[in-house]
Amino acid sequence: MMNQLANLNWVSVLLAFVVYFLLGALWFTLFFSRPYKISLGRENETLPNKPIFIVGPALCSLVITLATAVLLYALDISGWGDAVAFALLIGIGFLVANTVNIAINPNIPRPILYGVISGSYHLTGILIVSMILTAMK
Template sequence: MISQLAGLNWVSVLVAFAAYFLLGALWFTLFFSKQYRISLGRENETLPNKPIFIVGPALCSLVITIASALLIYALDISSFSEAWKFSLLVGVGYLFANTVNIAINPNIPRPILYGIISGTYHLVGILIVSIILVTMK
């Protein structure tokens, strides 16, 4: 599968990554800012804006995008229908489930709310990534 790296359309990877990252920025600061802060038990606080909170998610989104591109190419996914099915499998089976699993710890006061907000972001994000990657393949 790693041999697929050379054959990737890297422009599509960068476009998909940018869309995923931008979605995250909007999701957590504009669309669901209040709910996200509530899930963290910080509803009356301003969340910190340190570089790690921008660079870290960006790197993670890039890794997810590259891994998705590798799978899409290796599995020869080439239609919107297949991209949708791939997104549901990866989005629910890995990203959403893993996000909820991470949220279930003593440091997250509202783990289910956090899991729904963050997991849904990843599900929508991977759908956008998959559609861009397949469209530009």
């Protein structure tokens, strides 16, 4: 499967990564800032803005985008319907489920709200990533 790295359209991987990362920046700081803070029990605070909170999500988005590209190429997904089905399977089966699982711990005061906000971001992101990668394949 890793032999697919040589076949990837790296411009599409870069574009999909940038869109996914920027979506996250907008999702958590503009679109859902207040509910996100509430889910963390920090609704009256300014969340920290240290480099790890920017670089960490960027690296994770890059890894997710790259893994998605490898799988799309290895599975020879080229149609829109298959790309959406793939994104829903990966998005719900791995990203949303894992996000909700991580949220269910004593450090997240509103785990379901956190899971909905973060999980829906990842589901939307993987849909967009899959569409970009498929369109530029």
